[in-house]
Amino acid sequence: MTQKSLLKKAQKGNEKAFVELLQHEKLKIYNMAYLYMKNENDALDVVQETVARAFASISTVKEPAYFSTWLTKICINTALESIRKKNKIIYMEQPITEIVNEPAIDEKLDLLEAIEQLDEKYKAVIILKYYQDLPVREIAQLLQCPEGTVKTNLHRAIQQLKKYVLKGGSHYGEQY
Template identity: 70%
Template sequence: MSLLAKAKKGNNQAFVKLLQDEKVKLYKMAYIYMKNENDALDVVQETVARAYANIQSIKEEQYFATWLMKILINTALEILRKNQKVLPMQERLPEQGQIYSYDEKLDLLHAIEQLDEKYKTVILLKYYRDLQTKEIADLLDCPEGTVKTNVHRGIGQLKKYLNKGGELYGEQY
């Protein structure tokens, strides 16, 4: 009997084993979206709770990682949308040691953080998670052409950002 089948029957240890291979990837992806450890951990925790509650909806074990990542992305975006309604009292200061000088090599992760969510998501899934265009389209429930367009536009925005010293200039996509 597969781990997924055991987890569907209520075996908590099987569910934990399924999560073991994914926990680091989940945290890293959550951190990229949330930009701080506490919020990233909250997203991972909420993702695990939602996955546990909906384990019956997944059909095949080979899609578990993709299914879990979809839950994480949706959870992170939902929390970010809720947090946008709260206006910060002051601008967030760079963490100690984080200096984005034009003379130094720009941090690619910082550049990716500047992208619109739709571009950031496809760039991370394609180049960070090494997913194929079809897999990303399935994960995001959108046409493959849209994924290809968003990857192309996201790369274009990254190039402009990196070439212009840290600001997104140029055409609006």
């Protein structure tokens, strides 16, 4: 069954069609939630809330081709709302580099740490562009801003990440 026909059925209240639509998106949504929440339980909570919100508002999807983008936007907004509500800070007794000694893992952790240091607007475009592999046009639609703003934010985010990596990482309060 095509995505278009599944979407039409889901919009008429067919739960099976909705579940089938989600089957194609579930891993992508979980990964997005995990990137924001940084732990499995919170990510699963965000996914659950995303699915509930998506089911409740499935009738608002106008174009089947944008179902994935629409669902991703709900996931991002749900994750950001959850972060704001919890406003939690995780303190680690020892640095991550002492816990993990494998170089490849260290590099990935360094990049994730650098991305975590970015402002939300920069973090969002980096995640959508390089983790979700979305084109600038779709990112602009998803974030409801002009394509030029997305390009500018991508450029600035990459510049900040370069500075962060070249400085060997910065700590709280330091500027890149």
